[in-house]
Amino acid sequence: MNWMDHGNRLEIFPPKEFDFKECLIFLGRSEGEILHQIKDGYLYKLIKIKEELILLKIGSEENSIQVVFPIGIPSETTREKVADYIWEWFDLDQNLGDFYEMTRKDAILDQIVHTYYGLRIICIPDLFEALTWAILGQQINLTFAYTLKKRLVEHYGESLTYEGQTFWLFPTHEKIAELEIEDLRKLQFSTRKAEYIIGVAEGMTSGQLTKEKLLQLKEYHQVHQSLVSIRGIGAWTADYVIMKCLHNTNAFPIADVGLHNALKQQLGLERKPTIKEIEKLAVNWKGWEAYATFYLWRSLYE
Numbered sequence: 001m002n003w004m005d006h007g008n009r010l011e012i013f014p015p016k017e018f019d020f021k022e023c024l025i026f027l028g029r030s031e032g033e034i035l036h037q038i039k040d041g042y043l044y045k046l047i048k049i050k051e052e053l054i055l056l057k058i059g060s061e062e063n064s065i066q067v068v069f070p071i072g073i074p075s076e077t078t079r080e081k082v083a084d085y086i087w088e089w090f091d092l093d094q095n096l097g098d099f100y101e102m103t104r105k106d107a108i109l110d111q112i113v114h115t116y117y118g119l120r121i122i123c124i125p126d127l128f129e130a131l132t133w134a135i136l137g138q139q140i141n142l143t144f145a146y147t148l149k150k151r152l153v154e155h156y157g158e159s160l161t162y163e164g165q166t167f168w169l170f171p172t173h174e175k176i177a178e179l180e181i182e183d184l185r186k187l188q189f190s191t192r193k194a195e196y197i198i199g200v201a202e203g204m205t206s207g208q209l210t211k212e213k214l215l216q217l218k219e220y221h222q223v224h225q226s227l228v229s230i231r232g233i234g235a236w237t238a239d240y241v242i243m244k245c246l247h248n249t250n251a252f253p254i255a256d257v258g259l260h261n262a263l264k265q266q267l268g269l270e271r272k273p274t275i276k277e278i279e280k281l282a283v284n285w286k287g288w289e290a291y292a293t294f295y296l297w298r299s300l301y302e
Contacts, residue, residue, distance in 0.1 A: 001092070003083045005076065010067040010083050017096040019118025020060035026122055029301045032146030034153050034168050046160055046167035049074070049081045053160050055167055056082065065090075071162055091120045091247060099249075099288045106284045108266050112295050121294045123244050127211040128173040128204055130245035134237040135196050151187040176201035196232025203230065211245065220250045243290040252289035254278055262296035 002013040028038045037044045043058040054074055059066045067086060074082065087093065100117075103109040124130040132152070137145045156171035156179075176198060184194035203209035209230065217223045223246065227238035236253045243251035253259065260272040263281065267273070273281070285292040 001087050005079055008073050010079060012065040012083060012086055013063060014065060014092050017118055018120060020065060022116055022119040023090060023122060026298060030146055032150060034150045035170060044167060046169055047085055048169055049078050055160060055162055088125045089123055091123050099291050102284060102288055109292055112299050116295060116298050119298055126170060127245055129170040130241045131200050132197050134240040135193060135232055148189060173201040173204040177205040199231050214246055220248055249288050249290045253293060258297050258300060259293050262299050
């Protein structure tokens with residue numbers, strides 16, 4: 001990780017294949033988002049390190065990401081953890097050179113990658129948030145998924161107010177593990193979704209399910225198997241989490257509706273491609289399926 005600590009601000013130097021503005025466009029795709037705010041080209045994000053709530057104001061200069069602390073300067077150790085968080089959030093460990101090399105020979109991705117060059121997978125570093133968001137998105141439209149997330153966050157998450165704006169944290173698994181199914185039903189969660197989310201929260205609170213344990217599994221299929229063995233987590237949910245939280249570029253949510261719509265659009269088809277057709281199209285993408293999917297998702301937000 002390449003960064004400098006200036007005390008009252010951090011300067012983070014991402015790899016050359018990074019475009020903050022492109023990432024900001026993706027982060028700003030929904031007005032229903034509650035976990036970050038974008039204002040005047042700056043990204044505001046509340047995070048918690050140990051027991052401290054820290055508001056980040058994130059901007060960019062020519063070759064760097066600038067992070068300032070609008071409410072008090074955290075300790076040196078905490079600032080280091082903030083830099084780690086930003087590095088992970090924007091997936092800056094990933095060397096995209098090989099991905100871009102592959103896309104030059106791919107008829108579908110070549111133009112998309114050229115258009116959105118520097119976009120990185122916007123990750124969800126917290127495993128509980130990643131799993132909950134993926135479960136929320138099952139079999140409902142995205143707008144309603146954002147509504148449910150907003151209700152969950154406003155009822156059970158912590159917040160901080162600065163200059164009249166309220167910034168929110170996603171609820172902890174410990175907090176959600178204490179709930180009854182009925183508590184989430186009151187927020188219009190289906191019984192199934194409520195059961196799955198509380199079940200995941202309980203698994204994480206007991207220590208049975210942790211990000212560290214999943215990251216220790218070296219093989220993609222082992223991680224996938226470990227996730228789909230949890231009630232409420234199917235193949236799509238597992239791949240989404242492997243892609244967005246565990247940084248595995250082999251993750252391929254092949255049944256994803258957004259992916260199908262993007263391919264239909266890019267190929268000028270009258271119908272969505274079949275899974276078999278997508279498998280053929282994706283032969284070139286081996287090892288980079290997650291990034292191919294993410295760039296195709298981005299093409300839908302025009």
